[in-house]
Amino acid sequence: MLHTSRWKTAFIWLTVLVSVLVAIPNVFSDETLKSFPSWLPTNKVTLGLDLQGGSHIMLKLERADIVKERLETIVGDVRTQLRDANIRYTGLSGVGQQIQVKITDADKLAAAEEALRSLTTPVSVGGLTGGSVTEVTMERGEDGVLRLALTDPGIDYRVSSALTQSMEVVRRRVDELGTTEPLIQRQGEDRIIVQVPGLTDPQRLKALLNQTAKLSFRMVDTSMPVTEAINTRPPAQSEVLYSTDDPAVPYLVEKRALISGENLVDAQASFDQRSNEPVVSFRFDSRGAQRFAQATQQNVGRPFAIILDDQVISAPVIREPILGGSGQISGNFSVEGANDLAVLLRAGALPATLTVVEERTVGPGLGQDSINAGVTASILGALAVVAYMMIFYGTFGLMANIALAANIVMIMAALTLIGSTLTLPGIAGIVLTMGMAVDSNVLIYERIREEARNGRSLIQSIDIGFKKAFATIVDANLTTLIAAVVLFFLGSGPVRGFAVTLSIGIVTTVFTAFTMTFWLMARWYRWKRPKIIPKSIRTGFFDNRNIRFMAMRKINFAAAMVISIASVIGFFTVGMNLGIDFKGGSIIEVKVRQGEADLSDIRERLSQLNLGEVQAQGFGDASSALIRLQAQDGGENAEQSALAKVRGELEAQYDFRRVEVVGPSVSNDLTYTATLGVAVALLGILIYIWFRFEWQFALGAIIATLHDVIFTLGLFVLTGFEFNLTSIAAILTIIGYSLNDTVVVYDRMRENLRRYKKMPLDVLIDESINQTLSRTVLTAGSTFLALLALYVFGGEVIRSFTFAMLAGVVIGTFSSIYIAGPVLIAFKLRPESFQKDDEKEADKAAAKAGA
The missing domain is CATH 3.30.70.3400 (Alpha-Beta Plaits)
Known part of the structure; x- marks a missing residue:
């Protein structure tokens, strides 16, 4: 009894020691870490952009560009292949995803189909699974018309390929800026996330990322004046493009490119030796040099245009053949403009336009302010929780505080090891974990006190207290973990960081409560050999309470219903102060x-x-x-x-x-995922509680949780606080916290239903709530203190988040008593089902004894 094996003791303290070694670099500067011995770990937690400053940009690949380009390509291929087959045609056109052409000679219709058959050949998509996709389908219409259509799977394949190519181009462009550890990753089917820590000029980054940078060299068409081409119609083989000057100058240029940017092997910003103006020097590969030399030899005396993304950068006259495969582009550049153009040309062209649909930029000054606010709130929250536990539990509180300190170290070590990014909401997750971490210790301590009051010896009380609290703690923390996992998979950015921190905190909390606290208590018992519970524990005033909670159930339930209905009406009439996450802007x-x-x-x-x-x-x-x-x-x-x-x-x-820009497509997605996240979390928790308890318990837990969600939404309506993405994180966390509280009460009810088979249900519920009242009040109090420190000192950015959490602690405590309990009475939960379970177990025991 109270025995801990040597290997278990070694495992506990080895885990703590390794956690300290892994986490300790986070308290030192990078310069100090360089002086550490090589065998010591030096990795630190990566700070999020909201803490160190930088830019988060989400780019969307324009599907319409891919469709347009494929349509133009197919139209050109149809024209070429029909001409090569000497088949006359008319009315060749492409609109949307459809191309049609009329074959003039009806006898050549079959030959035309054969000539175009290659366009419908499936394309191999490669990859590990292989496979192919048909990009174009063809069918014969009336009057010799052939219709070709771009297929949706084919376009999806082209979009996916273009996104992969775009990521490589984006990566090269960002790397050219010389930034440290940029993050470039794919999101969904058509989006790219770019995060660049420490970037001081987000405007330059955006200019580099959403510019296609398609470079081409074309001849200027001198067959007619450009003004005439604008006023009438340019020749079929030419088009009017404008320069980058202010005001823009029009040029009539040929559509056919002499050479494109694909043949460039290098581009560097430099200065013109004659005018000392910034220019961009370029160099072609061997094939490009040959074609460029041939084109300039054939067009001496004629102007040619250097075109970037359908804009004329410059249009010099070819004075002499350019045979060296190199040249320079001039165009009234600034030094930075020449550098950026060189970066674009070196990185290559994007296959399609990338549009900025979301931008979140934090300056380094605000990032440091957020760090200071987060550290201050964390220290004050930790001190409040430590003092709180010492006041109520004395010696036992000291053990809980030692476990809490180890818990925080283990969280930081885990974040460091997995390479997670610590954000401001992530710090909020740590502070919230501080408040909730003592919950497990309170459950254990109150169980020990209860067993001691029932006449057991202290050593027996400690042993049984730990064993009985285990199932309750696992049930309670798993519900919070479900909400955190949903947050991780459906959230993004800072919200995901909060989910990671909270999830790790739940796991480390269970570990420290059941291993470290048990070890500390066992060592304390062997050292002191006490006979009774220490007098420094001051929660005895909760004992022998007989508060008739269910006597007020109808009034409280009715009041809760009125508030909930008012919240729903307010939600649909007045509405909430939605942040840009949900309405754009x-x-x-x-x-x-x-x-x-x-x-x-x-x-x-x-x-x-x-x-x-x-x-x-x-x-x-x-x-x-x-x-x-x-x-x-x-x-x-x-x-x-x-x-x-x-x-x-x-x-x-x-x-x-700080700058946050959310476009309409992103705000629609966030609204959908937020609604889905709350629904999935509720469903997951419902299934878990249904599995662990009876259906009435599951229903009661969900009704209580829905009450908390509706009440919180009503509070946002009433106060006008901004409702944003972190508010959804707060609601999901409230769901987890409220259910944590409800499950503890339900667990005691289930235990009492087996023990007191004749007790009226309302009396049994009151008894269960009174027995767990100390845990409910103390856990709510410690969590409230930690969140209060975060609300007062955590800064404006997460104030709405912590406000919702503070309200959630109060309303979650209320609902676990006055909503979850009465629902069981309303749905006639009786102990008969438990009697049947006991009878089955008794029959099994009798059968075993008879055998």
């Missing part, structure tokens, strides 16, 4: 360089930019302001244009500390 946090921020001046200046509704409000201190722009009508590109206008208007006087 922009949030910009600025800080004036001198003096105080003039909100009225900001509103007046921005209202003249025709950006729709503009809000400006104080944020944090007097020098900071938060600007909100409504979602723009023109889609993602309009959002970026609006942000550029605001920058142009304010950046002379203000520093842009």
Whole structure:
């Protein structure tokens, strides 16, 4: 009894020692770590962009560009192949995903089909599984018309291939900026996420990423004046393009490219030796050099155009053949402009346009402020929880605090080992874990006290207390873990960081409560040999309480129903103050360089930019302001244009500390995943509780949880707090916390149903709630203190999140008593089912004895 084997003791403290070694580099600077011995770990937790500053940009591959390009290619292939087969045709055109051509000679219709048959040949998609996809289908229409159609699977294949190619191009472009540890990853079927820590110029990054950079060299068409081509119609083989000058200059250029950017092997920014102006020097490969030499030999005296993304950079006259395979591009560049063009040309062209659909940028100054706020809140929260446990549990509280310290170290070690990114909501997850971590210890300690009150010796009470608390703790923490897992898979960015931290915290909490606390208590018992519970434990005032909770159930249940109905009505009539995550738009946090921020001046200046509704409000201190722009009508590109206008208007006087832009396509996705996340979490928890308990318990838990969700939404309606993506994280965490509390009470009810078979159900529920009241109050109190520190000192950015959590702790405690309990009475949960279980077990025991 209270025995811990040597190998288990060694395992516990080896785990703690390794955790300390892995986590300790996080408290030292990079310079200090360089002086560490080589055998010591030096890896640190990666800070999220909201803590170290940087840019998060989500790019969307424009599917329409892929369709258009494939359509033009197929139209060109149809033209070429029919001409090669000497088949006359007319009316060749392509619209949407359809191409049609009319064969003039009906006798050649079969030959035309044969000539175009190669276009319908399935294309191998490669990969481990192999397979192929048909990109084009063909059918014969009336009057000699052939119809070809681009298939959806074929387009999907082209989009997937283009996205893979785009990621490589994006990676090369970002690497050229010289940034450290950029993250570039695919998301979904048509999106790329780019995260660049420490980037100070997000505008330059966006300019590099959403520029296609298709370079071509074409001859200028001098067969007619460009003004005539604009006013009438250009020749079939030419088109009018405009220069990058201001004002733009039109050029009539041939559609056929002499040479394209695919043949470039190098491009570098340099200075022209004659004019000392920035230029871009380029060099072709052998094939490109040969073609360029041939083209310049044949066109001496004629101008040719250097075209980038359908804009003429320059149009010099060919004075003499260029035989060396190299040249230079001039076009009134700035030094940075020449550098950026060289980067684009070296990295290669994108196969399609990439549109910025989401942008989140944090300046380094705000990142440091967030770190300071998070550390302050964490320290104060930890001190509050430590003092709280010492006040109520004395010696046992000291053991819980030692386990809590080890818990935090293990969380940091796990985050370091798995390479997870620590975000500001992640710090909130650690603070929340501090509050909830003592829950397991409280459950164990109160079980020990209960067994001791029932007449058992202290050593027996400790042993049985740990064993009886185990199932309850696992049940309670698994419900929170389900919510955290759903958050991880359906969340993104900071929300996912919160889910990772919370999940790790749940696992480490269970470990420290059942291994370290048990070991500490066993060592304490052998050292002190006490006969009774230490007098320093001060939770005895909860004993022998006989509060008639169920006597007030009808009034409280009715009040909860009224509030819930009012919340639903308010939700659908008044509505919530939705953040940009759900309705699109922009949030910009600025800080004036001198003096105080003039909100009225900001509103007046921005209202003249025709950006729709503009809000400006104080944020944090007097020098900071938060600007909100409504979602723009023109889609993602309009959002970026609006942000550029605001920058142009304010950046002379203000520093842009944080920028968040969410386009309509992303906001729709976030709304869908948020709703799905809450539904999936509720379903998962329902299934788990149904499996572990009876159906009435599962139903009661879900009704209580729905009450908490509805009440929280009503609170957002009433207070006008912004409801954003972190608010969804808060709701899912409230679900986990509330169910944690409910499961503890239900577990005691189930135990009492087997023990007191004749007791009326309402009396039994009151007895169960009173028996677990100390745990309910103490856990709620410790969690509330930790969250309060986060709310007061954690900063404005996560204030709405912590506000929701604070309210959730209160309402979750209420619902586990006044909602979860009465539901069991309403659905007539009786002990008969438990009697049957006991009878079956008795029959089995009798059968065994008879055998």
